[in-house]
Amino acid sequence: MNNLEYETLNDTENLELNDLNEVRPNTSKSKNETGTTISSIITLSNTLLGSGMLAMPAALASSGLCLGIINIAVFGGGALFGLWLLTRCATYTGRNSSFFSLSMITFPQASIFFDLAISIKCFGVSVSYLIIVGDLMPMVTLGLFPNTPINSVLLTREFWITVAILVVIPLAFMRKLDSMRHTSFISLLAIVYLLFIVVYYYLVPFNASNDIKESEIKLSRRNINSEMNSSYPQVSPKIEYFIFSMDYFKNLPIFVFAFTCHQNILSVYNEMKDNRQKNVNKIITSSIVFGMVLYWIVGICGYLTFGDKTESNIISMYPSTSNIILFGQLSMVIMVILSYPLQMFPCRLSLDKVFYNLKRIINRNNDAQSLLNPNATSLISGSTNGGVSPHSQQISDKKFFFMTLSILICSYVLACSVETLGIVLSIVGATGSTMICYILPGLLYxxxxxxxxxxxxxxxxxxxxxxxxxxxxxxxxxxxxxLSIFLL
Incomplete structure (x- = not known):
């Protein structure tokens, strides 16, 4: 690329390409530009890590140790390249960047499908977070209060999913992504603690078969936590280095899913105080490399501990016979609850664009609603006459409220209905994650x-x-x- 067209030439003037043939300085400064390099790395890393980290040992179990390590490197590199492509595309629209604005200057008639893919991906991740809460909290409850009656509502996954939704409501109604930087830091601490548990109990295994609490056995029989492994750890876990089968492709989307944070990169780009390309490169590289290292450690240690018995939620496989594990399970619950709003933010924005497109399709015969209306063109020309296109404005308070409430309710209902984490991650990884990780960045650029x-x-x-x-x-x-997921 021609650096003269894309990058800042000095430390005081930020140049952005707002036209295909013209470069002009970005003089628009607003209170929304609050993101620092550190806060942006934390936000992006927290978007990256989460459900994928819990499922990474299972992903290695499906591909074999060596092939799994290679997959983490390959898909991590692919995700990094996709992030870089999106940030280069963002120079065409400046601080109004979104998948919608980029699609309007590339494939305007297909923009509805772009944003629909993003909303599906983010919504699916939100559901997976609630499923994790429903899986872990009954175990935590029995670990902390072993005398809890087996028929207590406190041991039902639906109860804890309801509690989780109530907790995230204040965070879900935040308008700015950078407002989550403090909660993002807390959730990253939970990730580090999970890392400690997986590594520690690989290096210092213990035989919990004689220490399983009677209440946990009852809980397992009740099928609240069907993945409990009362024989942890295996004496000789079966380890394979390369696995080639069609089942491999069923779990392959987990690697894609694990590195997908692309839904938030444009929001991070818009909110950065200094969004020159060298600073953006620092953020995306740090986030992806950090994620790769953690995925390697957790995936390898978790797989070597449980072998071919590894399940899709690694933390639920450790019996709650230790306060260390109990605290770790509780930390993961806190992490996914705090990460939920990071999926809500892009999901809500994308759904808003989907509804906007549907409205234009319904009013197709109205020239003012045509796909190439002047308001859409203003994104390219960078007009400073005070006119703002409808899709670049903030969502109205009324629409913001009802969209947020609808996402919360729908994710709650689906999480209560679906109990298997692995299948959710595979479907979301194969559809929404693949779309925004590889297809859209490559096509738009x-x-x-x-x-x-x-x-x-x-x-x-x-x-x-x-x-x-x-x-x-x-x-x-x-x-x-x-095809592998639905036909095999």
Whole structure:
């Protein structure tokens, strides 16, 4: 790329490409630009880590130790490249960047599908968080209060999912992503503690078969926690290094899912105080490398501990016979509750764009609602005449309230209905995660940069073809994984 067109030339003037042929300084400063490098890394890392970390040992168990390690490196590198492509695309729309605004200057008629994919992915992750709460809290309750009657409402997953929804309501109604930077730091501490548990009980295993509390056995029989392994640890866990089977593709989306934080990168880009490319590169590289290291450690230690018996929620496999494990399970509950709003933010924005597009489709015969209306064009031209396109405005208070409430209710109902974490992560990973991790970054960058090089008579760089290749790989990955999930 031509750095003269894209990057800041000095420390005081931030240049953004708001037109395919023109560079102008970004003079718009607002109170929304509060994100620092550290807070942005924390926010992006917290979006990255979560359910995928709990399922990573199971992902290694499905692919084998060595192949799993390679998969983490490959999919981590792919996610990093996708994030970089999106931030380069963001220079076309400046601090109004979103998947919607980018689709409006590339494939306006398909923008509804772009935002629908993002909303599905974020909604699916939110559901997985509530499922984790429902799985772990009955175990925590019995660990803390072993005399709790087995028929108590405190041992039902529905009760704790309800409590989780009530807790996240204040956080879910926050309008700014950077407002979550403090809670994001707390949830990262929970991630570190999970790391400690998995590593510690791999290095210092104990035989819990004789120490399982009677209440936990009752809980297992009641099928509240069907994944409890009362024989932890196995004497000789079965470890394989390479596994080649069609079942491998069922769990392959977990690797994609684990590195998906792309739904929040444009919001992070918009809110950064200094969003020059070198600072953005620092944020995305730090977040992905941090995630890769943690996934390697947790995945390897967890798989080596349980072998082929590894389940999709690694923390639920440790019996609650130790306060260390109890606190770890409680920490994971706190982490997913605090991470829920990070999925709510992009889900709500994307749904707003979906509804906006539906309204335009219904009013297709009205020229003012056409796909190429002047308001949409203003995103490209960077008009400073005071006119703002409808989709770049903040969501009205009334719409914001009802959309947030609807997402909360729907995720609550679905979480109470679905009990298996692994299948949720696989489906979400194969659809929404693959779309926003590989397909959209590759497609958007290819379209924008190809048009820009043609208008400026510049030679196309190899990055354009790399982006196209990433788009094709994403399509193939989605088709193969979905077929494996639903047909095998």
């Amino acid at each position: 290819y379209k924008l940069e190809k048009e820009n090089t043609r208008n400026n008579s510049r030679k196309q760089s190899n990055t354009i073809y790399a982006a196209l290749f990433m788009f094709i790989i994403g399509i193939i990955l989605m088709i193969v994984c979905l």
